Amino acid sequence: MSEPREPALNVRGVAVYPGLLDRPAQEAMVQAVRRVVEAAPLFRPVTARGREMSVRMTSAGRVGWVSDRRGYRYEPRHPSGAPWPPIPPEALAVWRAVSGDSADPDCCIVNFYDAGAKMGMHQDRDEADFAHPVVSISLGDDALFRIGNRERGGKTESLWLRSGDVLVMGGKARLLHHGIDRVKPGTSTLLREGGRLNLTLRVAL
Numbered sequence: 001m002s003e004p005r006e007p008a009l010n011v012r013g014v015a016v017y018p019g020l021l022d023r024p025a026q027e028a029m030v031q032a033v034r035r036v037v038e039a040a041p042l043f044r045p046v047t048a049r050g051r052e053m054s055v056r057m058t059s060a061g062r063v064g065w066v067s068d069r070r071g072y073r074y075e076p077r078h079p080s081g082a083p084w085p086p087i088p089p090e091a092l093a094v095w096r097a098v099s100g101d102s103a104d105p106d107c108c109i110v111n112f113y114d115a116g117a118k119m120g121m122h123q124d125r126d127e128a129d130f131a132h133p134v135v136s137i138s139l140g141d142d143a144l145f146r147i148g149n150r151e152r153g154g155k156t157e158s159l160w161l162r163s164g165d166v167l168v169m170g171g172k173a174r175l176l177h178h179g180i181d182r183v184k185p186g187t188s189t190l191l192r193e194g195g196r197l198n199l200t201l202r203v204a205l
């Protein structure tokens with residue numbers, strides 16, 4: 001990882017570190033994610049309304065994020081009943097470099113996007129204490145990230161997230177709505193089969 005310095009980009013308080021992870025660091029992160037996925041396979045969450053999400057997910061850490069007809073929540077176990085694997089040390093190192101937080105994360109959500117997948121506008125608000133930021137790592141194909149407001153609707157701003165980019169949502173940006181409009185296939189050679197991986201680290205409990 002290169003030295004974080006100051007974020008090169010600040011959009012509505014969301015700090016972006018373009019290319020914080022160089023190619024070898026991205027490859028190591030993918031290997032770490034593969035180990036997480038072996039222990040805790042990706043699954044397709046179902047919203048409380050019964051709709052399948054297009055993104056596939058899993059988690060690492062003391063708790064993981066699940067969604068089904070009972071709603072969204074953090075759980076100490078994968079839907080299979082197995083405990084989640086530990087957060088990879090490579091991901092912890094990114095958190096420590098950019099979060100400015102003295103606590104370590106207890107959850108790392110892994111999102112996988114194939115060519116058609118997207119994520120609707122949402123707030124990350126299932127955590128106990130919003131004083132802790134959320135740190136996100138992008139790997140693989142480029143994704144169009146949209147940033148809105150604390151309330152639903154209103155004007156938004158978009159930016160492309162590329163492989164190796166790291167983003168921090170903390171402080172006044174912590175509860176901004178955000179989402180992934182689309183992923184652009186063939187824009188990265190990092191993942192053999194294409195697609196995009198996103199890791200989000202947070203203090204959930």
Ligand code: MD6
Pocket residue numbers: 111119124134135136145167169178179180198200
């Ligand atoms: C994604 N990211 O980049 C989805 N949430 O695939 C998020 O939902 C997100 O990037 C909170 C903070 C940063 C994020």
Ligand code: FE
Pocket residue numbers: 122123124178
């Ligand atoms: Fe989010």
